[in-house]
Amino acid sequence: DIQMTQSPSSVSASVGDRVTITCRASQGISSWLAWYQQKPGKAPKLLIYAASSLQSGVPSRFSGSGSGTDFTLTISSLQPEDFATYYCQQANSFPVTFGGGTKVEIK
């Protein structure tokens, strides 16, 4: 199975900050990577697919980059509604695997 490692596991930031989350795959997955946002008590929401494609309706302050084994999710200017947990997921091959999550907290 492909292992997905996210860092950091948590980050404290203020409104307006730029936040970067990284995800590393244990083997190359080309651009077969997705990012999800999850708020407490809610289902995850797809933000980014194919490493850098913004899902419809997702604000442009979210962006993704990377290919192969190293990927990044960037929030350019953190908004109050962005405080949540973020997960990466590889979609290169089955079984699908998720990263351990990054909690973005209020500083």
Added chain:
Amino acid sequence: QVTLKESGPVLVKPTETLTLTCTVSGFSLSNARMGVSWIRQPPGKALEWLAHIFSNDEKSYSTSLKSRLTISKDTSKSQVVLTMTNMDPVDTATYYCARSLGTGAFLDYWGQGTLVTVSS
């Protein structure tokens, strides 16, 4: 409008078999580009992918849980069913179903989830 909704027991006893149903609307399970995955999340923990069924009825399972899982679908009822045998308290989690579109397993629509507690 695409929706998915999970249903099943809220409480199961250890050693019992769990059966969960995902009822979908707004798309057809026979669409060549559609698939449905099951994912779970223990309280306070990360997401764990469980199983996937493709439009052609091919299936894929979590390596660690493969022996306990069965996924199937009834296209006429727009339902995907997951069974998990020999339930244990560590299987207590919110169980989600989600749709994938296209060749990759990008999960674009999710159900609201259903919390299953395993306890005697």
